[in-house]
Amino acid sequence: MASIPTYEDVAAAAGRLLGHAHRTPVLRSSTADSRLGAQLHFKCENFQRMGAFKFRGAYNALSRFSAGQRRGGVLAFSSGNHAQAIALSARLLQMPAAILMPLDAPASKVEATIGYGAEVIQYDRYTQDREALAERLASERGMTLIPPYDHPDVIAGQGTAAKELFEEVGELDALFVCLGGGGLLGGSALAARALSPRCKVYGVEPEAGNDGQQSLRLGRIVDIATPRTIADGAQTQHLGKFTFEIIRRDVDDILTASDEQLVEAMRFFAERMKMIVEPTGCLSFAAACHAGLQLRGKRVGILVSGGNVDLKRFAALAG
Numbered sequence: 001m002a003s004i005p006t007y008e009d010v011a012a013a014a015g016r017l018l019g020h021a022h023r024t025p026v027l028r029s030s031t032a033d034s035r036l037g038a039q040l041h042f043k044c045e046n047f048q049r050m051g052a053f054k055f056r057g058a059y060n061a062l063s064r065f066s067a068g069q070r071r072g073g074v075l076a077f078s079s080g081n082h083a084q085a086i087a088l089s090a091r092l093l094q095m096p097a098a099i100l101m102p103l104d105a106p107a108s109k110v111e112a113t114i115g116y117g118a119e120v121i122q123y124d125r126y127t128q129d130r131e132a133l134a135e136r137l138a139s140e141r142g143m144t145l146i147p148p149y150d151h152p153d154v155i156a157g158q159g160t161a162a163k164e165l166f167e168e169v170g171e172l173d174a175l176f177v178c179l180g181g182g183g184l185l186g187g188s189a190l191a192a193r194a195l196s197p198r199c200k201v202y203g204v205e206p207e208a209g210n211d212g213q214q215s216l217r218l219g220r221i222v223d224i225a226t227p228r229t230i231a232d233g234a235q236t237q238h239l240g241k242f243t244f245e246i247i248r249r250d251v252d253d254i255l256t257a258s259d260e261q262l263v264e265a266m267r268f269f270a271e272r273m274k275m276i277v278e279p280t281g282c283l284s285f286a287a288a289c290h291a292g293l294q295l296r297g298k299r300v301g302i303l304v305s306g307g308n309v310d311l312k313r314f315a316a317l318a319g
């Protein structure tokens, strides 16, 4: 039985990612600073390889496969970015990959996954249990299943983004992190506790699917129906066993953002910072603006998680 990852695992992951993942930029915006009266540091994982932080966890996990596992290849299930991350990592590490994706996944994400050389198998996310399906396929095909968030090597890899942020800008008063299943938040919290122990760490999930917030309040993992939100990377139904243990120990609170607030943040990123951020990637900044926390005079980190959105959909939402 694997155990909960530690900061040492995040540091080891950073070593494996060196020369393979981009060290993404930390951007500033004086407009955002003056709006909140704070000093905001945006860690821009929308500029990561394949367009989101998920490359970090996927590459870290796959680079730890044994020779036998590499021959069998990797199987993953994902609404999008984890699929692309696994597909690209598998190509770089020269192993076969098969990806289970929902029928309503954004076309750009399906195309990109196929473009990276993976086989895509589609399923209905509103009626089929993807986890059971994935387990059955993996054992039939002799592939290793790498889940999108609840895996120690995935969590450790995701933590390298926040590690880079703290190393670049120093300690922070608060860090806002987009939250789906908690791989990014869990890894970020490990980095924060090691590198900036007094930093408040906040997860941010869609208002329509606040299972993480409920889980933290109740002290147990709460399961919900697939939420309907524009934040397609955070339509998870529950936190993971590993991610929940880290979150309840190391995360200060979980906040929510509405779809309307996500659209406003998307527009801000496009107009003011000249970058395309997908709806899920806007969660962190939306909550920093609207969740009512007192940030005046504070040094704040905003983890911008990804930028993969169809141009047509982006125009329809932000236009």
Ligand SMILES: *Cc1c(COP(=O)(O)O)cnc(C)c1O
Binding pocket: 052, 054, 081, 082, 148, 149, 158, 178, 179, 180, 181, 182, 183, 184, 185, 233, 234, 236, 278, 280, 281, 305, 306, 307
């Ligand atoms: C997957 C994803 C998230 C959520 O990450 P978790 O590790 O599942 O919490 C947030 N933003 C983007 C862009 C993602 O792809």
